[in-house]
Amino acid sequence: MTAAAHDLMTVASLTVDYRQQGQWHSVIRDLSLAVRRGEILGLAGESGCGKSTLASVLLGERRGERRLRAGSVQFDGIDLSTLRARELRRLRGVRLALVPQNGGASLTPTLRIGSLFAETLRAHRPHMNKAELAAEARRQLSQVGLPDPTGALARFPHQFSGGQQQRIALALALCRMPDLLILDEPTTGQDAMTRRGIIDLLIRLRLSSRMSMLYVSHDLATLSEICDRIAIMHAGEIVEIGQMEDVLLRPRHPYTRALVASIPRLEAPPDPALLPASRRTPERITA
Numbered sequence: 001m002t003a004a005a006h007d008l009m010t011v012a013s014l015t016v017d018y019r020q021q022g023q024w025h026s027v028i029r030d031l032s033l034a035v036r037r038g039e040i041l042g043l044a045g046e047s048g049c050g051k052s053t054l055a056s057v058l059l060g061e062r063r064g065e066r067r068l069r070a071g072s073v074q075f076d077g078i079d080l081s082t083l084r085a086r087e088l089r090r091l092r093g094v095r096l097a098l099v100p101q102n103g104g105a106s107l108t109p110t111l112r113i114g115s116l117f118a119e120t121l122r123a124h125r126p127h128m129n130k131a132e133l134a135a136e137a138r139r140q141l142s143q144v145g146l147p148d149p150t151g152a153l154a155r156f157p158h159q160f161s162g163g164q165q166q167r168i169a170l171a172l173a174l175c176r177m178p179d180l181l182i183l184d185e186p187t188t189g190q191d192a193m194t195r196r197g198i199i200d201l202l203i204r205l206r207l208s209s210r211m212s213m214l215y216v217s218h219d220l221a222t223l224s225e226i227c228d229r230i231a232i233m234h235a236g237e238i239v240e241i242g243q244m245e246d247v248l249l250r251p252r253h254p255y256t257r258a259l260v261a262s263i264p265r266l267e268a269p270p271d272p273a274l275l276p277a278s279r280r281t282p283e284r285i286t287a
């Protein structure tokens with residue numbers, strides 16, 4: 001297969017600047033990357049290295065304070081910069097979806113959850129009547145572990161916690177069944193059991209639908225559970241990319257080595273000298 005047949009999204013030599021106080025600063029520099037069809041690609045890197053900026057640019061979002069200084073972003077052979085706003089909206093509504101880092105903020109505050117789903121689902125399941133739309137919305141909400149999905153449909157976004165809003169945003173993105181789903185820190189702020197549920201759901205979806213995903217996180221432990229390949233980003237550049245196991249076992253770049261070394265190893269017993277006195281095993285006193 002040619003590269004184009006393998007790759008759903010291709011980023012070539014991308015440089016992105018933000019304007020601050022009248023000056024342009026590059027936050028992404030000469031970055032190249034491809035998301036292959038059917039894979040989950042992880043994107044890891046420290047806070048501020050440019051992950052969310054890249055996610056937003058991949059979605060074709062245009063902002064006044066930002067410019068693409070060089071390079072290109074292609075989705076399935078289409079250069080996003082050549083699309084009109086309406087064509088981009090259509091692509092985003094159907095084939096390309098993002099669950100933003102602050103997912104709650106992406107939910108229209110004046111619409112009840114039921115209306116948000118009806119609006120999204122109507123474009124994809126035009127034959128569904130009202131009752132069927134509500135049933136599908138409930139199914140999607142329970143998939144992401146939201147309690148009381150029926151009651152949830154009548155509520156507004158602000159009546160949910162941040163973590164719940166994030167899961168509603170995820171459910172809305174999933175019901176479109178996009179070809180490429182970009183997830184920006186989808187499990188940050190979720191408790192351990194909910195996090196597990198979301199990861200299992202994404203793994204199942206990938207197996208059943210061949211949906212491609214770009215999973216952005218600074219948590220290497222989570223990425224190692226779900227990703228086929230991983231890209232390590234540092235100061236606006238990709239410093240390493242490869243199969244998950246290869247990068248974890250044989251990190252080549254010094255930054256990747258430091259990142260891998262920082263994964264907590266639960267199986268290793270903690271050094272007793274480092275534990276607070278209350279958790280140290282008391283010395284056995286023999287009479």
Ligand SMILES: Nc1ncnc2c1ncn2[C@@H]1O[C@H](COP(=O)(O)OP(=O)(O)OP(=O)(O)O)[C@@H](O)[C@H]1O
Nearest residue numbers: 018019020027046047048049050051052053054065
């Ligand atoms: N609207 C903006 N205007 C100016 N600079 C910005 C803007 N948005 C982001 N930046 C800068 O761009 C850089 C990358 O930010 P970005 O949000 O992409 O990082 P990130 O890797 O997603 O971080 P985190 O892990 O904390 O979410 C940061 O230095 C940030 O200060």
Ligand code: NI
Nearest residue numbers: 051052053101
């Ligand atoms: Ni971010």
